[in-house]
Amino acid sequence: MASVSTKLALYDLEGRDGRRLSPFCWRTKYALAHKGLEWEDRPVGFGEIQSIGDGSHRTVPVLDHDGKLIGDSWKIAVYLDQTFQDAPPIFPSLDALHYAQFVERWLFTQVFTAMFPALVRQIHEHAKPEDQDYVRRSRELQLGGMSLEDAEKRGAEGLGAMAVALAPLRAKLADMPYLNGNEPGYADIVAASTFMWARAVYPKKLFPPNDTVIPWFKSILEMHGALGRSAPGYDITGA
């Protein structure tokens, strides 16, 4: 637990109806909870990120520790381990850090890219009304000029590619309950955060029945007093 003199607050990306839209913010919430730290929730829309601190932050999460601002979920995780050394480590070894980073590279290059077209119109749909113009403009740029609606039409193809790309996760979970073994670690949190992002906006199933991903994801949603499940979202597991 942080001492009474320590005050932590987290700027967390919020959409409409309290939906929490950022996988990177999800990682930091799980990192804080893992360390047994309490924090003040500071939800912000896309357009409010530039009003954090001196306005230099372009993304969230941003952690406010007694007035000191730290951005980037990796930097925050390392900062938490360095600052709260008596609390359980997020990275019990350097290998745990490298593993989580490899999982992120795999997610970004193979999984996220495949899911993105199917989900992107729903991100726009679930953003705060005042953020929707920004979300459309920035995401259509990311799509190389394709409209959100055209991307959604191609979504099924991407989800097919995602199903193939998830094979390493499935294969690992066929042997062990978590990527980190018998207990979840940060590699699990990094992977699951992608689906927490999906869960916030995507109103359909993402996995076939009996997928090894389903019990794993549900278990992570229940951790730390249902930290994940208690946030508004859809049932992407269909279970």
Next chain:
Amino acid sequence: MASVSTKLALYDLEGRDGRRLSPFCWRTKYALAHKGLEWEDRPVGFGEIQSIGDGSHRTVPVLDHDGKLIGDSWKIAVYLDQTFQDAPPIFPSLDALHYAQFVERWLFTQVFTAMFPALVRQIHEHAKPEDQDYVRRSRELQLGGMSLEDAEKRGAEGLGAMAVALAPLRAKLADMPYLNGNEPGYADIVAASTFMWARAVYPKKLFPPNDTVIPWFKSILEMHGALGRSAPGYDITGA
């Protein structure tokens, strides 16, 4: 170092001209070298595997430790750590083990499958003459009945898929020299063993120029007195 009373020998899959054909055997050779152990080299062709010990082994590596036989590269690595606890650990943490296993699942489902058609006829070509019938029969079964020659014709397509599938490795190596950070670990050995297998049989380049994979792979070939590079093989890096 193993004590003088300890005798280690490794059954290693051999093709023609002393080529070493098994990625799993490569892992075990690097595991033994990492622990500073000396071992007797016992090269065997495909057809000789059944003559090891009581004939129950279907694959190599098989480690002979004072007459006790251990198969499966994962089991051997764990056995070496348990048995030679004063030597440097292959798995300094459980996370290092889980990381290496996830890398294997990723390799097998995404990378190996993509490379296989382009390389399979060359495996046959580089097997010992007495093993060639077996290699053709078993590999054509693995290919769902396709001939080695037809698989090779489709190889280019697979190598294109491999180039995409390698993105997580490339992205991790863009940040750090090895998958395990500043020093190579077993995740690196597992990944590199796939290319040692390729290097033994594939007479062309596998990577584009300036690929981050190239300096990484070359560095691993040089480890432990050029353990990898000194084995007969082609220059798949083109560098």
